[in-house]
Amino acid sequence: MKLTGIRWNRRTAGITAAMVATAVAGTASLAAAGYGEDLAVWGAGDGPVAAALHTVAFPAANGREVTIPRRDTERFAMVGVTWTDPQVDFKGTIDVRTHAVDGKWSGWRPLELDNHFGPEPGAEKTAGKARGSTDPLWVGLSDGVEVRATAAAGGTSDRLPAGLRLELVDPGQTKRRKAGAAGVGQLRPERLQPVAEVRALEPTPTDPAPTETAPTDPADPPTTTAPAETTAPAPTETTAPPATTTAPAPTTTSAPAPTTAAPTVAPTATAPANPVPTPKVVTRAEWKADESIVTEPPTYGATVKAFFVHHTAGTNDYSCADSAAIVRGIEVYHVKSNGWNDIGYNFLVDKCGVVFEGRKGGIDKPVTGAHTYGFNTDNAAIAVLGTYISTGIPTVVQDAVAHVAAYKLGQYGNDPLGKVTLTSGVDGKYDLGEQVVFNRISGHRDAVATECPGDALYGQLSVLRNKAASVYGLTLTGLTGTKNGTTYYTGTTTTASWAVSTPSALISRFEVLVDGAVVATTAGTARSAALTLAQGTHTVQVRGVHRLGRTAATPAQTIVADTTAPTFPQGPTLSLRTGGVSSTVVPVTLNWRSADNVAVRSVALTAPTTGTFAASGAYGTTTKPGVTTTWSMRAQDWSGNTATSSASWTPVFIPESKATRTGTWGTYTSSNYLGGSALTATAGGASLSWVFTGRSVSFVATKTSTSGQAHIYVDGVKVSTVDLYSSTVKFRQVVWAKSWTGSGRHTVKIVVAGTSGRPRIITDGLVYVR
Template sequence: MGRSRYIWGTTAVVSAGLVGGLLLTGGSDQPGRNADRDGRPGPVKSQARTAALPTTDQGTRATLKQDRTEPFSMLGITWSDPAARVTGTIEARTRAAGSGQWSDWLRLDGTGGQGEAGARRGGTEPAWVGPSDGVEVRVTADGRTSDRLPAGLRLDMIDPGGGDSGTGVPGGMEPAGHHVDAPDDPAESPDPADTEPGEVPDPDAPAGEEETTAPTEPELPADPAPSSQTPTASPPASPPPSATPSPSASATGPAAPPSTAPRPAIVSRAGWGADESISPEEPGYLPGGKIKAVVVHHTAESNNYTCADGPAVVRGIYAYHVRQLKWKDLGYNFLVDKCGTVYEGRKGGVDQPVMGAHAYGFNAETTGISILGTYTDVAPSNAALTSVARIAAWKLGQYGVSPAGTATLTAGESGSNYTRKTWAKGAKLSLPALHGHRENYNTQCPGNAYYAKLPTLRDWAAGPVKGLAIKSVTGAGLSGTTYYTTAAVTVSWTATTPSALIGKYELLVDGEPVATAAGTATSARATLAPGSHQVQVRATHQSGKTATSAAATVVAETTAPTFPVKPALALRTGTVNTTAVPVTLSWKASDDAALKEVRLTAPTTATYGPATTSAGLTAKSGAATTWSLTAHDQAGNTGTATVSGTPVIVQETSATRTGTWTGKSSTSYLGGKSLTSSAKDASLTWTFTGRSVAWLVSRAATSGQAHIYVDGTKAATVDLKSATAKYRDAIWTKTWSTSAKHTVKVVVVGTSGRPAVTTDGIVYLK
């Protein structure tokens, strides 16, 4: 519910009066259903113990430390006047049963008694602390409204039952959270009621053996119905303490209308182990029989509970509301744990417009959903928010109300909200159909972090699906903003609306559905005809509203890439040895749609981009090598081409010589030898048949120049000078388009001061 902004006062704050109706002893939303006979666990008995909090310092402080207590898992601080408020500091810490470790101090909210007629005490929201056997409490007034704390302060400790962990149910049964009321089955008929009498405690008796006796307090008036409405029935009288709850044979509340949204799974009261004997009064229903708005809350307790603790936490809140504050039943209509499990709250039928005690002055026109925990600084989990959105959509959908719309509510009492807006009794307030408690009451509830999520919650509940977008198209390549495929693709998408609120997805091609998938799906397949297509995803929200993603252009084509310029090999400059002769592989690939890449598959592997047309490689001397290329387009079509060549090394000794040449030996030369000459016009001539040739030399700072003649014509003058020594250097190359017989002649220039020319032969490509 939330934190008040007053320290304490005397304004009566109670729930709306409840209209008489069906009593559902078994806690099911199906009238007359017996918990034992439908396989559900029986009620779980809770234990409540109290300890007085004596005040000191003229009534401004109260402290208590108990090192040994009976086991408990939930606590709250209560006081005599249900209309009082405490905005001072209320803190507690507990000792964990078993480990003996004390927790950090937990701050409690002094909201007070937002209860109902007959409420006996005001109090904080209850706090789940887990199995504990020790407690310490400190309460301090802040002096803004009063210097004194309210009278009758006490600590209330609750053991929700179900074993040491507080999470199970007795007798070796399954945990209560496993019993879920599925959506109604029209074909199923309820069984006759057959329950045993349960113990009904005296509402004026102490809650437990340690409970301090509170003074007799007057009953508070019921929260009046809106002035524009007249209740359909008078509230039933509470049965005497000795009475036992007796289920009615038929519902006296309004007929449950169908909803525009599907009903989520709900753990029934029997499922979480409700002890119906402690709240024997029959349920009440909204005077107008119609839910106009949903009010969301947090329980303002610790978030340190496990998902398995959920049923026990609900039982603890139930016991606190009924046994400690003396409400007729649990205040909320629905509760949700952080794992998204939904629990039935106040009895009367989850599909009925049951009157809760959660929004003072507005209970008569609303239903209340509370997430277990406190969400001032941290937002609820997506699982919890999803469940809240589903319940809100279902309940509002029963009465034709959009979760994204507004509702005009009639105030059943004067009041103010968190932003200090005030109103008189009977005033008409326009509020969101799904709103936080702080908008109709002066409280921080549902916490700042949760409140910031309300726009998202409304979007999820109302639809259409938000954030729908195509994430990827597999089986296709992407070039720019266009996908290319041969035919079959898998389209993946994403959406920010939870899948539990989505009815289905459809894959559209050129506006027509070609595949349908469940709301939990994230992809679908399609086979496209040749041509360009617009592909989209359409999501149908559970409300029936649709959303369509932006279109992706997908081109289906089966034309293979081609090599309009066939691959070719040529010798290139660089260092030569018998296992690695430098060559250049060149090609030109193209595609009708979009070329993706060219892959070299033999004699080695490499991948090149669509704009690349050549690569520097090496080949083994004397070995015929086939170079294989495959062109890939974005659609996945392929085309291949090959070229073969053999690099052949011709030693310098094979040349026809003129002039003076001297042999030199070194392991740095090819074959260990080379020829050198400083004589001007000395020459070496090689004749070969091939399509590319390179002259191999040794180079140094004293090396000279040489003229090169090809087929009798001077082709170049080459300077062999090098600052560093180089051996087997292909310093000059020439390539022809086809293979033919050619002659290469090298002539020493006789460069002044450095006439020497040293050669290691030639290499040609055949």
């Protein structure tokens, strides 16, 4: 048999099966993956998981430095280093580089020396003697390693701790589904074989110093064989129970919670009802925890007073399909490498927001973990997979952490936004017995001298507290209708929309208030509601109610409900204006005035051309003489109600030949004049008079450098004197115009003023609108 993609040696001969049950982001369904051609793919798999720990003792230290030279190893995906005394606060650096099964060596990567002391002394029985350790580092499927450790210079930390040991964790593997199974390609028969054994690590001929014998401490875990395989329950998708019911206890525990604060082996009462729904959690059975290595029953406190947030350190570049394997690797590392009873954290969450059950005992019970040294009892913790020093956790992870924190604290009536006084159980950052005030949701560093959970994540704790305890970031994002300034306008219906930062699962309901009264109630998952409004001006608010009781409301938003259409006190009305005329063009002004009981939004001209204007106004344009044209307009208010108005107007030419004359007038003929001719006079007092019926009139003349003034009389009254002077000749110019509110019979008379030095006027007649 040939294994594609794996360096062949006598230690890999017996290893042919698939690796790792994984959590699919956003669900509790799991999948497994294989090696060979499928090394880069985590496919679907079934069956039990066999995890393993391989250890390599460091050679004797020479001064402040020690190395394990590059070497081949059994398969592993997580690496760390431990030492004998868990109380040693090791200062220095430990770097590793690993060989991936695809044949490439990684660069040097540091192991985090953020010492996690785990459980308090005597707080739990351990499977092996407790050891100090680095944080484990997920490196992916690997089969080679090189390590170097250096103690910090100066002070009391200028030497390496005793008993340094390299920890290589194989997080386990599952049998692949049969060939042709859904989601799995055709596989060779030999790749369906189970793992028969994991052979002891042996030094290669080129490795002179390191040996793979276990440390002499008899309490250290055996490392030569994988634990016995056990059949895990099939993954299931569960629905969170209502907030008023008690979440069912996992099958691994049936004892009730204690009545005192001291940890006990089994609870003495059932978990109290929880107002917060059970978060979606990948159970230990689903991520295929190795229950065979957890030999002691869980211990319990009496309550959950505080919730501590951690990060696991290591890489953020993992695939979320690997998350279950990472959690399984942490379990093996905490139990076999650190010597703890079980995985230390109560919960873990990956960068995709998938939550994993940590230490066994029931997610609804006050399980005592090994996460926050000196403050493990009566508190809970979650660890985010990865490092969050410069980059914070995304929203989906914030929501997951907030939900779990609210679930654990809310069950015992503890406010996630509150504070609590805790008593230190060890001499550490705080003295044994010292009382310390914490936020109910705190970071690991608040209790222990550590950088965990990283500066960026630590800076997000206030957001997590708000999301866990309040309707955080609630905003009314809009109302359907039209917005003008700060006011919305609609008919009788609108839809209110809102946004919120708090996870939907933590919101009991939303209430929509109109004028301060609740008119609609929605589920916590809703983000909109339809409303019916009476005529008039109203205010709209949205109020959110948190599962733990807090409420928050948006600022009031004004909306006007209006079904009354606008009106046209003055419809489209045509008036003549100054400008050039021709046989086809007359300059006119369109006037209108609309009104509304609330406010007109706009008026649109729809014929004979188009345009959009204000509620009232005047629009300069042109029209054809001698042609009746209909002018149509539509007014719209802010609520969308509309009204239309139309009027028809006809501009008409009256040539100078139709005027009644006094004095002496001559005739000019030219195509530049309307009708091909014009009348001219120079003697003062000469006049032309026209009679017409219409609502607007204008005087058309020619302007030249020798033209003088003319007096204009309307209905026998002098109304204007116009000067026809122009440095350049301008034919067919409207030099004066007048309009009335309605149509009527009028007389217009033009009288030559006899201006000194330029007495001449040249007239081309009148234009009126009827």
